[in-house]
Amino acid sequence: MDSFNAFTSTLGTSLVLYVSYKLLDTARLYLRPSSLHRYRYTDASGQRSWALVTGSSSGIGKCLAFELAGHGFNIVLHGRNPSKLEAVRDELQATSPNTSVRILVADASQCHRPEAVDFERIRDELASLHLTVLINCAGSGPIPAFGALETYGRDVILDNLHLNAAFSPLLTAALLPILRGQYRKPTEHLGNGTVAEESPAGPRPRGRPALVINIGSVTDDGFPLVSFYSAGKAASHTLHKALAREAALGGWSDVEIMSHRIGAVTGVSHMQAPPTLFRPDARTIAKAILARTGCGRKSVVPYWPHALLQVFLGALPVSMVDRTINKAMRRVRDEEAKKKE
Known part of the structure; x- marks a missing residue:
């Protein structure tokens, strides 16, 4: 009995210490200052850092572009609609006149078609920039939103999967050599039909990393x-x-990669309701994403109320989680249906 009591006492103490550690670690995550400045520095020629934000014609992507410009980055705006991108560019330069802005037009939902999205061309277009930040934000739910699987056609499903699952790895693969400072586009066509390429610049200096955010x-x-x-x-x-x-695994620490898991947001394509604590607007989420930058984690829920909900769901039995999620999604579907009446 004494040994059992000692075991339970030790177990209880260990549990309290573990929970205390997790709470302190979580608090540190949401109280620590951002490390965004680590990715903002000039190159050897004095060029300011550039950040490419995909899906930046509206929503979270647009807000991220404005936040990054406010932090001193030049911006590459990406989207599929040139007129929308031009309007965002004009608005961005009006609020941040010292920011250089470029536009990249590509339909992410068609990224599987080489004739629609040429990733080599994109890489060559951006090779001359001092690109230190890539934010893969392009993504969207289907239209109409919140439908059962069988109500959508083949093209809608495939286009949405290409947009949300395929575009970011294809773009990241194309741009990693630039982010690592190891790519220079061909610059000279020789008489015999061959091409002379610039020499790679080599890896980034220590303490001068690049960043990829999903x-x-x-x-x-x-x-x-x-x-x-x-x-x-x-x-x-x-x-x-x-x-x-x-x-x-490859021993390269010159590019840091993070994935941010976002909860309910308003002010985006599928949701225009008034903001609440647990459904903030896109600008609030953009600020939270950049505030968690450089925290040392591969995956994070950047907005603390969303993280709190995840902790709550994680403590529930699976059957209760299913009921909670279904109830929440049913409510959202019904709210959207009422707006269309």
Whole structure:
């Protein structure tokens, strides 16, 4: 009996210490200052750092572009609609007149078609920039939103999966040599038909890293009524976690990779309701994402109320989690249906 009491006492103490550690570690995550400044520095020629934000014609992507410009980055805006991008560029330069802005037009949902999205061309267009930040934010749910799987056609499902799951790894693969300072585009055509290439600049100096951020979703756990969107986000999230481990495996620490899992947000394509604590606007989420930058984790829920909800769900039995998620998604679906009446 004495040995059992000693065991339970030790177990209880260990549990209290573990929970205390987790609470302190979580508090540190949301109280620590951002490390965004680590990725903002001039290159050898004096060129300021550039940040490419995909899906930046609206929503979270647009807000991230404005926040990064406010922190001193030049910006590459990406989207599929040139007129929308031009309007964002004009607005951005009006608020941040010292910011240089470029536009990259590419339909992410068609990234599987080489004639639609030429990743080599994109890489060559950006090779001359001092690119230190890539934020993979392009993504969207299907339209109409919050429908059962069988209500969507083949093209809608495939386009959405290409947008949410395929575009970010293809773009990241194309741009990693630039982010690592190891790519220079061909510059001279020789008379015999061969091409002379510039020599690679070599890896980034120590303490001068680049950053890749994936904007994921907490629906990657498998949410109803957003089934293939959920699957696409799960694939993107897993890929970026794998890429972070791949960097460690390859011994290259000059590019840091993070995946951010986002909860409910308003002010985006599928949601225009008034903001609340647990459904903030896109600007609030953008600030939270950049505030968690450089925290040393491969995956994070950047907005603390969303993280609190994840902790709560993680403590529930699976059957109760399913009922809670279904109830929440049913409510969202019904709210959207009322707006269309």
